[in-house]
Amino acid sequence: MASLSGLYSSSPSLKPAKNHSFKALPAQSRDSFSFPHTSKPTNLPLTLSSARSVARDISHADSKKELLKDPDALWKRYLDWFYQQKELGLYLDISRVGFTDEFVAEMEPRFQAAFKAMEDLEKGSIANPDEGRMVGHYWLRNSKLAPKPTLKTLIENTLDSICAFSDDIISGKIKPPSSPEGRFTQILSVGIGGSALGPQFVAEALAPDNPPLKIRFIDNTDPAGIDHQIAQLGPELASTLVVVISKSGGTPETRNGLLEVQKAFREAGLNFAKQGVAITQENSLLDNTARIEGWLARFPMYDWVGGRTSIMSAVGLLPAALQGINVREMLTGAALMDEATRTTSIKNNPAALLAMCWYWASNGVGSKDMVVLPYKDSLLLFSRYLQQLVMESLGKEFDLDGNTVNQGLTVYGNKGSTDQHAYIQQLRDGVHNFFATFIEVLRDRPPGHDWELEPGVTCGDYLFGMLQGTRSALYANGRESISVTIQEVTPTSVGAIIALYERAVGLYASIVNINAYHQPGVEAGKKAAAEVLALQKRVLSVLNEATCKDPVEPLTLEEIADRCHAPEEIEMIYKIIAHMSANDRVLIAEGNCGSPRSIKVYLGECNVDDLYA
Ligand SMILES: O=P(O)(O)OC[C@H]1O[C@](O)(CO)[C@@H](O)[C@@H]1O
Numbered sequence: 001m002a003s004l005s006g007l008y009s010s011s012p013s014l015k016p017a018k019n020h021s022f023k024a025l026p027a028q029s030r031d032s033f034s035f036p037h038t039s040k041p042t043n044l045p046l047t048l049s050s051a052r053s054v055a056r057d058i059s060h061a062d063s064k065k066e067l068l069k070d071p072d073a074l075w076k077r078y079l080d081w082f083y084q085q086k087e088l089g090l091y092l093d094i095s096r097v098g099f100t101d102e103f104v105a106e107m108e109p110r111f112q113a114a115f116k117a118m119e120d121l122e123k124g125s126i127a128n129p130d131e132g133r134m135v136g137h138y139w140l141r142n143s144k145l146a147p148k149p150t151l152k153t154l155i156e157n158t159l160d161s162i163c164a165f166s167d168d169i170i171s172g173k174i175k176p177p178s179s180p181e182g183r184f185t186q187i188l189s190v191g192i193g194g195s196a197l198g199p200q201f202v203a204e205a206l207a208p209d210n211p212p213l214k215i216r217f218i219d220n221t222d223p224a225g226i227d228h229q230i231a232q233l234g235p236e237l238a239s240t241l242v243v244v245i246s247k248s249g250g251t252p253e254t255r256n257g258l259l260e261v262q263k264a265f266r267e268a269g270l271n272f273a274k275q276g277v278a279i280t281q282e283n284s285l286l287d288n289t290a291r292i293e294g295w296l297a298r299f300p301m302y303d304w305v306g307g308r309t310s311i312m313s314a315v316g317l318l319p320a321a322l323q324g325i326n327v328r329e330m331l332t333g334a335a336l337m338d339e340a341t342r343t344t345s346i347k348n349n350p351a352a353l354l355a356m357c358w359y360w361a362s363n364g365v366g367s368k369d370m371v372v373l374p375y376k377d378s379l380l381l382f383s384r385y386l387q388q389l390v391m392e393s394l395g396k397e398f399d400l401d402g403n404t405v406n407q408g409l410t411v412y413g414n415k416g417s418t419d420q421h422a423y424i425q426q427l428r429d430g431v432h433n434f435f436a437t438f439i440e441v442l443r444d445r446p447p448g449h450d451w452e453l454e455p456g457v458t459c460g461d462y463l464f465g466m467l468q469g470t471r472s473a474l475y476a477n478g479r480e481s482i483s484v485t486i487q488e489v490t491p492t493s494v495g496a497i498i499a500l501y502e503r504a505v506g507l508y509a510s511i512v513n514i515n516a517y518h519q520p521g522v523e524a525g526k527k528a529a530a531e532v533l534a535l536q537k538r539v540l541s542v543l544n545e546a547t548c549k550d551p552v553e554p555l556t557l558e559e560i561a562d563r564c565h566a567p568e569e570i571e572m573i574y575k576i577i578a579h580m581s582a583n584d585r586v587l588i589a590e591g592n593c594g595s596p597r598s599i600k601v602y603l604g605e606c607n608v609d610d611l612y613a
Contacts, residue, residue, distance in 0.1 A: 083350050085340045088496045089487040092350045096481045099360040114510030115344040128517035136304035140312040141335040166321035170212040177274045179239035187215040190257040191245030194307025198316040201385040205378045211323040218257040226260045243277045247301045249284020279314045308388045326491045333495030341503040351503035361435035372413035374439035375467040383413035393505045393516040400513050417466035436481040443488040536576045538564045544610045547603040554600035
């Protein structure tokens with residue numbers, strides 16, 4: 001086995017690399033931040049703007065080379081910008097991001113405005129103007145901040161009822177009606193987006209090896225995926241608590257998941273209502289269904305908590321508590337981080353430091369992607385969780401003044417060191433379109449479990465070495481990185497990093513002047529999907545009419561499109577037919593579906609009732 005020193009010897013040395021593309025001094029205008037800092041082949045003619053961009057890169061690369069040549073200066077930069085939240089044992093290192101003092105000074109007024117906006121938001125301003133809503137996820141971990149006493153009471157009562165309900169489920173006081181086990185053993189969580197990603201991340205990060213209830217997720221309308229989850233439960237369906245989560249209560253994927261699960265319950269002769277729990281806004285479709293059908297329990301979601309920041313509401317807390325995770329500690333960790341990120345000094349505010357680095361690294365226009373690399377298996381889903389938090393919040397067409405800005409920040413990542421054997425080759429040597437965030441966890445294993453797999457070296461030392469080696473290798477090749485360090489993966493530290501990123505996203509949105517709390521783009525896709533399903537119904541009706549003729553009249557795609565009065569939708573009609581035909585639906589497609597021009601379609605049977613519908 002290679003020794004650790006051997007491992008390092010194959011790493012690139014810390015010498016200045018060619019083709020740096022670090023930034024120089026910040027440009028003065030908003031406009032000048034819009035030049036992506038990708039390295040450009042120098043044999044191509046340079047436009048004025050790209051020449052300016054390259055000039056900034058070269059100038060900054062020079063200062064970076066200086067730092068690389070001078071470890072003392074780098075260490076000083078490390079110490080100068082090192083942030084620590086003592087109570088949480090959380091550190092932030094931004095020394096490997098190349099911002100300058102001038103840049104920090106330039107950002108100061110924007111940050112002061114962002115801090116003020118955040119203060120107003122926490123006091124209950126309408127921080128989501130498009131939807132006319134307050135944004136109150138910070139109140140969930142400090143109910144005293146809620147702008148009205150009724151909200152404070154609601155938050156506290158909900159938390160108490162979550163804890164009491166989960167205690168009763170775990171202890172067996174509340175039993176499934178027909179399970180031989182006599183207690184609930186499984187959770188089947190049905191929800192999507194913010195109604196799944198938080199619970200998934202928390203389960204992966206914090207659930208004990210043998211939780212009182214194991215959790216599974218249906219987070220899509222993929223029938224095979226749903227079947228798989230139900231099949232995996234097998235006879236344990238009888239002891240499964242089905243937690244249906246949807247803030248709006250009308251999301252189609254979640255509704256479909258619920259209907260499929262209810263069908264499975266019927267087929268197994270089980271009473272779904274006695275095992276169903278709803279987490280949703282009062283009087284939503286889901287809430288009304290649960291109330292009318294008499295489900296086991298209902299927990300509230302609030303108008304003022306967005307899906308992607310709902311992890312500290314019943315959405316995240318109930319599934320966590322049912323798995324035996326200490327949700328009050330999660331809330332404490334988040335509250336401590338909230339406190340730390342309220343300071344209006346950029347240098348002492350870890351969320352502001354993150355937002356500032358994101359701005360620097362991506363020129364404030366998302367020109368570079370954020371690669372999130374937790375070196376800890378249990379944090380595997382953090383990047384997926386952040387994808388929604390960051391991209392749904394920041395990916396916006398218009399700014400708050402109505403200007404077209406097409407903002408965003410792309411997030412991806414999986415975990416280290418696994419990714420070192422996948423895409424880190426490109427990060428080190430390939431297209432320079434990213435900055436990295438390392439998440440470091442100092443504690444490798446619970447105390448007393450460690451052992452040395454070779455003299456002086458543990459498995460965790462290797463993981464540590466891989467992280468540090470990758471950070472150095474990236475930096476040596478001009479690739480910027482942030483490091484967030486926590487002591488251990490605990491409910492407190494997980495609560496803290498969630499709160500850290502929530503606040504960083506909010507501040508970043510302010511400094512780029514966008515609404516972080518709406519998602520108009522998602523609606524466009526949902527609307528288009530509904531139109532496809534409406535078109536499918538028209539296609540079926542046209543085909544039914546042709547099938548009911550004597551003799552049956554098989555139709556070409558053109559004929560179907562004409563009769564649907566949608567000639568412009570012929571491609572979609574073809575796709576609808578190909579999909580239905582692949583699924584053995586009533587439809588018969590003569591010819592080869594791979595050759596759209598050749599096919600003629602009719603239905604397997606004529607439905608006379610539909611003719612007059
Ligand atoms: O909780 P709901 O209302 O079902 O929504 C699920 C997800 O869908 C979105 O609205 C996007 O469609 C997300 O913002 C949200 O987290």
